Amino acid sequence: MQSNADLVILNIGQLVTCSSDGKPKRGVAMRDVGIVEDAGVACIEGKIAAFGRSKDVAAAFVSSESIDADGKVVTPGFVDPHTHIVFAGNRLDEFELKIEGADYLDILKQGGGIISTVRRTREASLEDLVEHGISRLDKMLACGTTTAEIKTGYGLDPATELKMLAAIGELDLGHPIDIVPTLLAAHAFPPEFADDNDGYVDLICGEILPRAWDWYTRSHFCEERRPIFADVFCERNAFDLRQSERILKTAKALWFGLKAHADEFTNLGCSRLAIELGAVSIDHLDTISDDEIKLLAASETVGVVTPTVNFNLGSTHFADARKLIDSGCAVAISTDYNPGSAPCPSQPMTMALACRYQKLLPSEALNAATINAAFAAGAGNRAGSIREGNQGDLVLFNTSDYREIAYEFGAEMAELVVKNGQVVFDTHQA
Ligand code: NIG
Ligand code: FE
Numbered sequence: 001m002q003s004n005a006d007l008v009i010l011n012i013g014q015l016v017t018c019s020s021d022g023k024p025k026r027g028v029a030m031r032d033v034g035i036v037e038d039a040g041v042a043c044i045e046g047k048i049a050a051f052g053r054s055k056d057v058a059a060a061f062v063s064s065e066s067i068d069a070d071g072k073v074v075t076p077g078f079v080d081p082h083t084h085i086v087f088a089g090n091r092l093d094e095f096e097l098k099i100e101g102a103d104y105l106d107i108l109k110q111g112g113g114i115i116s117t118v119r120r121t122r123e124a125s126l127e128d129l130v131e132h133g134i135s136r137l138d139k140m141l142a143c144g145t146t147t148a149e150i151k152t153g154y155g156l157d158p159a160t161e162l163k164m165l166a167a168i169g170e171l172d173l174g175h176p177i178d179i180v181p182t183l184l185a186a187h188a189f190p191p192e193f194a195d196d197n198d199g200y201v202d203l204i205c206g207e208i209l210p211r212a213w214d215w216y217t218r219s220h221f222c223e224e225r226r227p228i229f230a231d232v233f234c235e236r237n238a239f240d241l242r243q244s245e246r247i248l249k250t251a252k253a254l255w256f257g258l259k260a261h262a263d264e265f266t267n268l269g270c271s272r273l274a275i276e277l278g279a280v281s282i283d284h285l286d287t288i289s290d291d292e293i294k295l296l297a298a299s300e301t302v303g304v305v306t307p308t309v310n311f312n313l314g315s316t317h318f319a320d321a322r323k324l325i326d327s328g329c330a331v332a333i334s335t336d337y338n339p340g341s342a343p344c345p346s347q348p349m350t351m352a353l354a355c356r357y358q359k360l361l362p363s364e365a366l367n368a369a370t371i372n373a374a375f376a377a378g379a380g381n382r383a384g385s386i387r388e389g390n391q392g393d394l395v396l397f398n399t400s401d402y403r404e405i406a407y408e409f410g411a412e413m414a415e416l417v418v419k420n421g422q423v424v425f426d427t428h429q430a
Contacts, residue, residue, distance in 0.1 A: 003049075005042040005061040006421050007392065010054045013071035013400045015039035017051070017386040018367055024302055024330035024375040030364040033402065034385075041074065043392035043421030051386055065423070067416070068430035073402045077146025077393030077417065078347040078369050079384045081376035082259075082283050082304055084184075084338035085136040086129050086167045087154045089120030091339045104313055104341060105265060109237045113340055114154070114188040121154035121164070129167040130174070136337065137175045139345040141425050144395040144414040147384070149180040149334075149377045151231055153187030156200075158208050161185050165215050173220065176424040178391075180377045181221060182259060183212045186232035186239050186247045201243045205250040213254045227378040229280065230256035234270035241268045248277050257378055263287040263319075264309070275299045281332070281376040286310070286319045297328035302376040305368075306336040307353035308344045321358035321368075332372040333365065347373075352409035362403040392421035396428055 017034035025032075040057030042049045050057060094107055094116070107113040121129070133150075140148060150171070152164035165181060172179035185208040186201075193200035209230065216228045230251035234244040248258055257280045262270035264284035271292040274282045282296070283304040296303050305319040324331050333350050336342040344350070351365035360368065374384025382391050396416040397405055405413060417425035 002060060002062040005044050005049060005063040007043040007065045007067070007418065007423070008040060008057060008061050008063045009067045009069050009074060009394065009396065010040040010058050011071060012039040012041070012054065012069040012074045013037065014073045014402055015041060015051060015386065016073060016075045016366065016402045018076050018370040019385040019387045020371050024332070024372040024380065025367050026328050026330050027325065030325055030331070030367045031361060033363045033366055035402070039074070041386065041394065043418070046392055046420035048386060048388055048390050048392050050388060067428070069396055070430045071400055072415070073397045073399050073405070075366065075395050075397065075402060075405070076370045076384055076386050077395055077419065078144045079373035079377055079379060080140060080145045080148040080334050080337070080347055081281060081332055081373045082306065082334035082336050083148055084151050084153060084336070086133050086150055086152070086164050086171070087117050087121050087339055088124035088128060088132065089117060089339070091117065094340060098313065105235070105237045108188060111191065115191065117154045117339055118156050118188070118190060122157070122160045126163055126166055129164065130170045133167055133171045134175055136345060137171060137177050140337070141177055141417055142414060143346040143348055143412050144417055145177060145347055146393040146417065146419050147178040147180070147374065147377060147379055149182055149229070151182040151184040153184030156185065156188060156190035158203070158211055161208050162211060162215060165212060169219055169221070176419040178379070178383070180227065180229070180379060181216070182229040182231050183209065183256070184231040184233070185209070186244070188233065188238055198243070201246055204247055209250055209254055209256070213256065227257045229259045229378070231259040231261065233261040234268050235261065235264055236266045236268070241270060241273060244270055245273055248274065252277055259283060271296065275301050280378055283334070284309070284319065285324065286317065288319070293324060293327050293329065296324070302330045302332050302372060304332045304334050304376050305354070305358065306334055306342060307357055308335050308342040308350050310357070311353050312342050312344070318357040321354060321360060325360070325364060330372055330375065331368050332376040333368040334373065346412065348405050348413065349409060351406040355406045362406040365406050366402060392418055394418040
């Protein structure tokens, strides 16, 4: 007797499951992407009901939405665990300044960079922020991303940080991509606190974090038991270690999950701090020390690397993700999609860069962009891998070998994207 499925995909050349034992992958396990050949998958009520040999799935399920994959590759939807895509304006002038030799952190110190986006974002209406956010999420979806973390951090005052959280909430409800919210009020010092940096830390700890937590407790994220994170940019010309510690400890006491921008340009000791506080992820890690790599490997914290940033800044120095993996750290990759350091919506492009400059194999890059990225976003129990009961988030690629997702670059290979068992992007012709 056949069961009714909402969607079946049959005749899949490689079904790449990226499944793990309930934890992020480490070490040699990152080379295993869990391929089922000549496969099929069925979704019921938004979830993966079954997968296996194509003929077995065809025999067990009947569906009005039956897709012939034509021998191509199906993977889990990508998870992008670090983005800053709610903002107004652009940074095209800064792009040209950097081409002519200007330094990213010097531009910030002179009141440009992140602060120029803050000016535009403060002026923008909630509707405008949501509209721009949707067009960026559309680009990410077309690249195969089905879950994305989004940070605030272009408000830097209570009203605008809360406006950004409201935009993030609306994007989650109004777009197929699932959103994970992160408060990054500690992204830079706003101009009104240029001479009183600790005064801004007081404002974050005394007002912005508590109001953001209050927003969260009344939001659908909390109702659906989905997490919210707090993050800090610990860096020269941004927050020092002492300020970062105050902010992360205050956030932890309020029950935020923790993240940190650590070691992007300068090692100020933030990796150790964040690992010891139990951060879910520490991100960037370009200048992490060997001692901190050992601590990371021995912890549950996921190390997120962002090779798009180095590429965009025209740098030849990348985080040593090879060493992180070989040392036993759980490693994920993200686009860091933002207007300044990484205007890139594509996890396949991030994979392509990670393979070339960080010496990841395509298998490691794929696990880093799916299962490990899901754990970095606090969503490893439902997204980032193909297993029964997980969300029906799938991508069909125009290739018969998954390694080509990282091998070819510059053109997007996603033909069909399924979110919660529904086709949400489709250029596939079987
Ligand atoms: O992850 N480093 C700080 N934040 C972002 C850049 C944001 C921006 O330049 O607007 C990053 O690189
Ligand atoms: Fe970032």
